Amino acid sequence: MKPKAITYFFADDGRIPNHPTLPLLLYPGAAKNEPNQIEAIFNQNNWRNSWINGVFDYHHYHSNAHEVLGVQSGFASIQAGGENGEILELRAGDIIILPAGTGHKRLKASTDFKIVGAYPNGMHYNLRVGKQDERPQALEEIKHVPIPETDPVFGSTGPLFDLWK
Template sequence: MDPKVITYYFADDGRIPNHPSLPLILYPGALKEKSDRIESIFNENNWRNSWTNGVFDYHHYHSNAHEVLGVQSGSATLQAGGEQGTALSVQAGDVIVLPAGTGHKRLNASPDFKVVGAYPNGMNYNLRRGEIGERPQALEEIGKVPLPETDPVYGTEGPLIELWKHKERD
C-alpha cells in the first residue's frame, strides 16, 4: 500500500521557528473510514498522551514534541507555518503530523470540528506562542526532539519514517 501524503516545508519567520529540516505531513483521508478509531490507532502506534478537542485560534507550536492531529469530525481551515504559512483545508479522516516548532492555528471550522492529538512515546508537550523571550530556549528544544520510532497511522512502515529519517538536523 502506498498512502497518499503531501509535505510542506516552512521557514523560520522570526516569530514561529517551524522545524529547520522536517516537513509537515498531511495524510488526506487516511482514516476516513476509521474516524471513530483515530485515538486508538495513534495509541497502538505509540503516539500517546492523546486528547480530543479543537485547535486554538491563535498561532502556537510545541518546541519539545512532535504532534499528530487526526480530524475526527467536521472540517476546518488550519494555517500552518505561521503568519506567512499555508492554509490547509481538512476534513474528517485527514491526519496532519507537525514536527516540533511548526506553527499552527484554526482559521475557521464547522461546529462539529474535533481533532485527536497525540505525541510520540506519549511525550509531554509545551505551548509556545512565538513570543520573543521564549525563542532561545524554544530553538534549543526543537533541536533536541528525537525522531519518532513509528508513524502515527501506519506504524513502523509508514511514510513518516521514510520522509523524516534522512533529514539532517541543524
C-alpha cells in the same frame, strides 16, 4: 500501495520557528473510513498522551515534541507555518503530523469539528506562542526532539520514515 503523504516545508519567520529540516506531513483521508478510531490508531502506534478537542485560534507550536492531529469529525481551515504559512482545508479522516516548532492555528471550523492530538511515546508537550523571550530556549529544544520510533497511523512502516530523515 504506499500511503499518500503531502509535505509542507516552512521557514522560520522570526516569530514561529517551524522545524529547520522536517516537513509537516498531511495524510489526506488516511482515516476516512474510521474517523472515530483515530485516537485508538494513534495509541496503538505509541503516539499517546492523546486528547480530543479543537485547535487554538492563535498561532502556537510545541518546541519539545512532535504532534499528530487527526480530524475525527467536521472540517476546519488550519494555517500551518505561521502568518505566511499554508492554509490546510482538513476534513474528517485527514491526519497531519507537525514536527516540533511548526506553528498552527485554526482559522475556521464547522460546529461539529473535533480533532484528536497525540505525541510520540506519550511525550509531554509545551505551548509556545512566538514570544521573543521564549525563542532561544525553543530553538534549542527543537533541535533535540528525536525522530519518532513509529508512524502514528502506519506503525513501523509509513511515509514518516521516508520523509523524516
